[in-house]
Amino acid sequence: MSVTVSVRGLRVSYGRRTALDELDLDLGPGVHGLLGPNGAGKTTLMRVLATVRRPDRGQVRLLGQPLSDAAGLRSARRQLGYLPQSFGFYPRFTVREFVEYFAWLKEMPAAQIPLAVDRAIERVGLLDRADDRMKHLSGGMLRRAGIAQAIVNDPRLLLLDEPTAGLDPEQRVEFRALLRELGLDAVVLVSTHLVEDVVAACTRVSLMDAGRLVFDGLPAELIAAGGAGDSGDSPIERGYAAVLRDARAAAR
Amino acid sequence: MNGRNTDQPRSRRNAVDRPPAATVPDGGGAVASRATSARRATSTGRRFALHLTARGGPAFLVGLVVIAVLAWAAGSWLADRPTFGGSVARIPVVALAPLLAAVLLGPSLAGADEELERGTPLPWRVWRTGHVLLAAVLSAAVLSLAGLADPHTFGAYALVRNTLGHTGLVVGAAALLGVRLAWLPAFCYGCAVYAAAPRGTDRVTAIWAWPVQPSSATVSWLVVGVLFVAGITGYVLRGAGGRHGRWPVLIRSRLSWR
Amino acid sequence: MRRILRTELRRGTAPWAAAAMCGAGVWMLAVHPEDWGGRWAGLVNYLRTSMLILCALMVAAGVWQAGRERRRGIDEMVGSTPRPGWQPILVAWLAVTLAGTVGVLVAFAGAGVLVARVATYAGDGWWWTLLVGVLALGTATAGGMCVGRLVPLRLAAPVAGLAAYLALAILTYADTKGAVWLTPVQGGQAAYQVVPGRVVAWQVGWLLALTVVLLALAARRWLAAALAGVLAMGVAVPIVTGPGPYRLPVDPDAVALVCTDTGPQVCVARIHAFLLDEVTPVVQPVLARIEGIPGAAHRAVDDAARPVDQPQLPGDGTIWLHLDGQPTVRGGLAKQDWLETDLRAVTGLNCTYDDHDREAERAYLTGGLAHAWLFELPASPEVPVDWLYALPMPAQRAWFADYLRAAAACDLPALTRLRQPR
Numbered sequence: 004m005s006v007t008v009s010v011r012g013l014r015v016s017y018g019r020r021t022a023l024d025e026l027d028l029d030l031g032p033g034v035h036g037l038l039g040p041n042g043a044g045k046t047t048l049m050r051v052l053a054t055v056r057r058p059d060r061g062q063v064r065l066l067g068q069p070l071s072d073a074a075g076l077r078s079a080r081r082q083l084g085y086l087p088q089s090f091g092f093y094p095r096f097t098v099r100e101f102v103e104y105f106a107w108l109k110e111m112p113a114a115q116i117p118l119a120v121d122r123a124i125e126r127v128g129l130l131d132r133a134d135d136r137m138k139h140l141s142g143g144m145l146r147r148a149g150i151a152q153a154i155v156n157d158p159r160l161l162l163l164d165e166p167t168a169g170l171d172p173e174q175r176v177e178f179r180a181l182l183r184e185l186g187l188d189a190v191v192l193v194s195t196h197l198v199e200d201v202v203a204a205c206t207r208v209s210l211m212d213a214g215r216l217v218f219d220g221l222p223a224e225l226i227a228a229g230g231a232g233d234s235g236d237s238p239i240e241r242g243y244a245a246v247l248r249d250a251r252a253a254a255r
Numbered sequence: 256m257n258g259r260n261t262d263q264p265r266s267r268r269n270a271v272d273r274p275p276a277a278t279v280p281d282g283g284g285a286v287a288s289r290a291t292s293a294r295r296a297t298s299t300g301r302r303f304a305l306h307l308t309a310r311g312g313p314a315f316l317v318g319l320v321v322i323a324v325l326a327w328a329a330g331s332w333l334a335d336r337p338t339f340g341g342s343v344a345r346i347p348v349v350a351l352a353p354l355l356a357a358v359l360l361g362p363s364l365a366g367a368d369e370e371l372e373r374g375t376p377l378p379w380r381v382w383r384t385g386h387v388l389l390a391a392v393l394s395a396a397v398l399s400l401a402g403l404a405d406p407h408t409f410g411a412y413a414l415v416r417n418t419l420g421h422t423g424l425v426v427g428a429a430a431l432l433g434v435r436l437a438w439l440p441a442f443c444y445g446c447a448v449y450a451a452a453p454r455g456t457d458r459v460t461a462i463w464a465w466p467v468q469p470s471s472a473t474v475s476w477l478v479v480g481v482l483f484v485a486g487i488t489g490y491v492l493r494g495a496g497g498r499h500g501r502w503p504v505l506i507r508s509r510l511s512w513r
Numbered sequence: 514m515r516r517i518l519r520t521e522l523r524r525g526t527a528p529w530a531a532a533a534m535c536g537a538g539v540w541m542l543a544v545h546p547e548d549w550g551g552r553w554a555g556l557v558n559y560l561r562t563s564m565l566i567l568c569a570l571m572v573a574a575g576v577w578q579a580g581r582e583r584r585r586g587i588d589e590m591v592g593s594t595p596r597p598g599w600q601p602i603l604v605a606w607l608a609v610t611l612a613g614t615v616g617v618l619v620a621f622a623g624a625g626v627l628v629a630r631v632a633t634y635a636g637d638g639w640w641w642t643l644l645v646g647v648l649a650l651g652t653a654t655a656g657g658m659c660v661g662r663l664v665p666l667r668l669a670a671p672v673a674g675l676a677a678y679l680a681l682a683i684l685t686y687a688d689t690k691g692a693v694w695l696t697p698v699q700g701g702q703a704a705y706q707v708v709p710g711r712v713v714a715w716q717v718g719w720l721l722a723l724t725v726v727l728l729a730l731a732a733r734r735w736l737a738a739a740l741a742g743v744l745a746m747g748v749a750v751p752i753v754t755g756p757g758p759y760r761l762p763v764d765p766d767a768v769a770l771v772c773t774d775t776g777p778q779v780c781v782a783r784i785h786a787f788l789l790d791e792v793t794p795v796v797q798p799v800l801a802r803i804e805g806i807p808g809a810a811h812r813a814v815d816d817a818a819r820p821v822d823q824p825q826l827p828g829d830g831t832i833w834l835h836l837d838g839q840p841t842v843r844g845g846l847a848k849q850d851w852l853e854t855d856l857r858a859v860t861g862l863n864c865t866y867d868d869h870d871r872e873a874e875r876a877y878l879t880g881g882l883a884h885a886w887l888f889e890l891p892a893s894p895e896v897p898v899d900w901l902y903a904l905p906m907p908a909q910r911a912w913f914a915d916y917l918r919a920a921a922a923c924d925l926p927a928l929t930r931l932r933q934p935r
Contacts, residue, residue, distance in 0.1 A: 053589075053592075055589050080593060083593060085590060085593040086590075087590060089586065091590070092587065100524065104517060107517050109595060110595050152590070336686075351675060361668070362667055451544040
């Protein structure tokens, strides 16, 4: 497996609170789920990989480029797609203009932009609303528009923080199909609380707790870790609870 | 969905502060009722402090003091310059400082989420009235200090009048346009009047150019009174309008998800 | 980038900026039409005078546009993109500046239509004034964007606009020093005066350098900002140390005289030539009345054509008419009583008095008589001029000649004697 994202000894603190503590992670092509309780550092990890936040310590290599030098950073960002958990939008822009703006910001060649924008909008299923202003869209449509801007440049590293929040079940099924398609040749990191999404779409899953990685493997392995006595209504929830309990016990 | 954090605004806690009166048993009725009334008194004071903090009260006060100090300094400097007619030179201060103070009042007219606040059982009309009146009186009082030297000629009286007038405009605009744009009509109007620099003191000029009229023009005070009362009434009855308020009822059907 | 610029022009702050600037332009033009009526140079000078308001508005528009990313919570997404930060800022700046400039120019072009119907002199100096004005709008927008990026306050737009207005207003108080050239606001420059070309060149350089500094600061490119800042300082030094707007050179073609053919001579500058037909009926009767009286003025000339070293008093037989603030939009005379004030100079007294109040009062009464006679005003209790009208015309004219002699010599006993009825 070719390693596209490589993180070593990552440390990020906000003031006195440590968000990521000596994190090591390797990601290759495929869809990776990122699970963990609130405050575990998932969003911080996403922000570091999206090059929005510089780590206090540690090395990050994205797509073969170290992030410490400016040219490498710029080159990595061109192949990056990022959708934060709470993202903003320009209300008066249409969907097409919004995606086009971000395509321009990602330094896509100008000739390729119109076609790429159309393709991205079609892939998320918003083609019939492409010329509506964003303030007239519902929550799920807005999130789909956000996903469209993340995939417009066919990124090799796609970071999605809670992408299915606000989507109805039918849309979630379509979205999982999109994820599997994207994961064929790109690294897709999906941070989510919805464990069914992880089971259905992800090839690997990582579990974080208190700034550390406590599990990294296949979804089937996570399910196998759970037993009848663990809390949870589905096998993966039981596995999740089991792994967390063991990790916290080991930390003490 | 936009980038707003999902913490509850502090004013939400006001609703849960109420003591649960129904669960007190009958035997200790008198003692319990004294306890609840004592708790209610402190909780009102605490509610008031929370309300002010949620609405940016300290920032407003600091800004108001800064404006008053700058107005006083500018007024003194202008009045001392030999080329103008003494205190008459203070027209810019009288026209612009109250406008700035009223604009500063704008963001305090609504909390972080108007819809959340409307869902609470607090008597909002009472709170809004108190909030606006207190802010208007405070602004007028603090600004009038800047014009105490020679209060008649573009001094304290004109400052008070203009503060009340601009406050009425900002508060009324908040009811119609929402807090984000509340400053716009007053700002445009104040600047337009100041830029026009009308020189007459007849009645018609006094009606539309009240910010730059001398404080002896009775008509200007009448106009200011109308603006103040109309603005405050509109705000008290409707609350802050705009995206989170009740005003865009007509186009609410198009704003599907909020 | 063209498509993005088009998007920003349609969806950003640009449409609002255009509307606001057009509205502000129309408002400013409507409230003081006598400052720009009938003269191209006057119109452009008034644009520069209005920069006090217009630049403040552009600053507010720039702040509003630059705060958009923060207001919308989109900072994070934009932060993960590779394009250097100064490029979106440049596009946004360009959009707002273009829109605002077009808005203002539309308003002033409308006024230009009115001016074109009336104007009698074009000249070419006003192009440069206009250029500096347009550049200043761009600089103001850049200043606003710099503030909007660096200051994360909610009310930054109106506060910055007001602060910009105050800063410009305070700078204009230094009205005779060279530093006033640093602001785009032009003070009491007359339409027939010309700013030296060297000063205009320095101003253009200063505004361009300042724009680069402000945009670089907005993009957090500190090195570029420092370099451009050094350049801006370098350009500012010759401006500040150079001459101020005191006694600006006059455009000779603009003040070439256009005179009446018949009757007592009334001359106006070519730039005011459209006022000649309005001014003549007011001035000629007065001149005709004192024609031939020794010591009296025999012609009226536009003050714009007055040589700099000549005083304003009509000592050499010329009455100076001040026509600067006079034209209406349709080319008429706005304030006839100001013209009559100019004519009062004929009977004016410029004496110093030893016993100020009593002597001045006596001299003033005689002057009132002379003024009433000159304008053929009816008698009133304060000005009992009817005894003068009762005299035969040669005696009246002789009295007036005596008055002029006494007034020129400040002969107080003679003035007192002239007051007595004969």
